[in-house]
Amino acid sequence: MTPKQSKKKRRIVKILAIAVVGLVVTFVVVDLIYTGIVRKRQAKWEANVDRNSDGVRRGCEAFTVGSGDTALLMVHGFSDSPAVYKLMADELAEKGYTCRAMRLPGFAEPYEAFAKHDRQDWLQAIAEEVTSLRQTHDEVWIVGHSTGASLVTRHVLDHPDTAAGLALLAPLVEVSGKRSPVLSPHAWFKAIGALLMFTDRIETCFELDINSPEGRTVIIREQFVPLTTIEETFAIASEVRDRAPEITVPVYTAVSAADKIVDTEASVRFFEQLGSARKQLVRLDASGHVIPVDYGWQTVCSDIDAFIQASTAVQ
Template sequence: MLKSITLLTTLLLLISCSQVSNQNPLHTASAALPEHRQSDFQSYLSDTRTWLEQQRVFVSADKQAELNANMPYELPPADGQPPQKAVLLVHGLGDSPFFFRDIGAELSKQGFLVRTLLLPGHGSRPADLMLADSDEWQEAVSHHTRLLQQQVGEVWLGGFSTGANLVTSEALSNDDISGLLLFSPAIVPESAMTHLLPVVNLLSDWLDQESSDGNYTRYGSLTTNGATQYYYTTRQVRQQLVENTYDKPVLIALSADDSVVDSEAVKSLFEQRFNNPASKLFWFGETTETTDSRIEVLTSRLPQLQISNFSHMSLLFAANNPFYGRNGSHRICENGQTEAAEKLCPDSNDLWYSNWGYQEADKVHARLTWNPYFDRLVSSIKQVTSAK
């Protein structure tokens, strides 16, 4: 979804380009966004499902699967015991709670009460991100954090991409949070031009306006306002990190080749501003210069699996995920390659996998959508969250 933000050098061209007709219901906003401040989580779930049933523009024949993928959810501890610890997981821009299916299940096995959010503007139709506001996203995270803290004493926050920005901001202002789990945290954008987004938002509604490719777990189009609100989350959390260090445990998983995030800058923030000795950063890439023993480098070039490098989204999913896994039902062929390569991708029997925008002669690359080191990541999550 954030691929458009990595192409901000073409923003002025996008303003003048013709756009897909707004007659497409995907590109027509709902009248209003749903309420997210219910007094209990079950009411939030019930109200959100009702709203999605009424407002979602379905993109596949399986409406129930679409609803389930976009619904927030709760998982009790897998051992059936009353929860002693809990975690709130927050998805990224244009994404859905589905992105935590694998991580959430593993956290449940580790004894967590797991909850996910659906950020306002998500789950229904891409045009609803015209109505989104980063302050409302932050308030939703704060509200549901408080609901968890009323129920469980030890509360962790986890987030992917934009969601990682939001939960980090919450933790920096809420001393009662026990720690953070951050997956591809989009704290520092790869593009140096994201500061232009608020201006472009005054001139153009869309950064990327597409018809659906059948992927019901995330939006295929991106409004300029949605990207602008993402930018505001980066500005907020970076300012907080200038003024504060974070001394609770944190696990960060980061691709060195992330097309959305300035990975080196985020690594530097980890070294300088996240100072708990039990913290851990997984660097999925080749070697990197560091003297910080808390950083573990795991090679991202795995020819035996036909993986060239890791993508922004790949860190979250297990290889056996039925939708995004190695043999999953959905393949992302729109991957910043040549048009010829993208045409070959759907039926290729010799497919490689990479981040968005990676190209290599004589190879066709789809997006890498699973993590070969998933079990190792899960094991480290347990170590970090057990640290006192």
């Protein structure tokens, strides 16, 4: 290499080094600015949130309706609350069930409380609710929506004799890539997360995947979500993804054909691999992701009732 070529090479390396440092500095500055903006917006949002004496956002409390011998434990999903089951719980209570819509620990609580909970806390809370219901009812079925469906699946994997069956609504097996260009959602999350120094929460930016105007008035979701909660959501889906053959209890599953949140075909593959002797899959064409409040929720209630009755009859 001639002195002239060597000098040119050093100049290129120097330029590249400056460019890399510039990119890193820019990313750090943007990260810091974003953190400040989000925390300011969150403080403003929090000032207008009405909470009860326990710090839980009003309208998001756990609730129980109905007084049947069969209990339905209803578990909400990511960035959600028990309010998502208000319509279904009332309908199924009319059909003779005790409907218990639980609140997962941390959800609908102030950010500091929200951020300290993980999937082990959520699973423990589900186990406690199931234990309590089993003491007062002939049998317990568990209904789970989205991440809640992943959690109740994991519960049955860990405690197979505690639930008579499952109803999985838009179960999270894989996150949909419809809103994620080039890389998978988890790949983007991991890549960006590895670079973040200051950001520990995000503001929900996507519109609710609900087609029904009525459904939009029922839902109460989290506006700001800890990054740790997102990671826990990916983790619980990963933990159950390949274990469908181990599930042997009866399973009813409803999926949305146009779901923008979960990968519907991954959910269908999971259903097909279930080890359950009794299982039923329903595809909803008019519903978005939030099946419990979207078009067709009444049909889902009737389906669940018929599925439980048929499953009980063959025991």
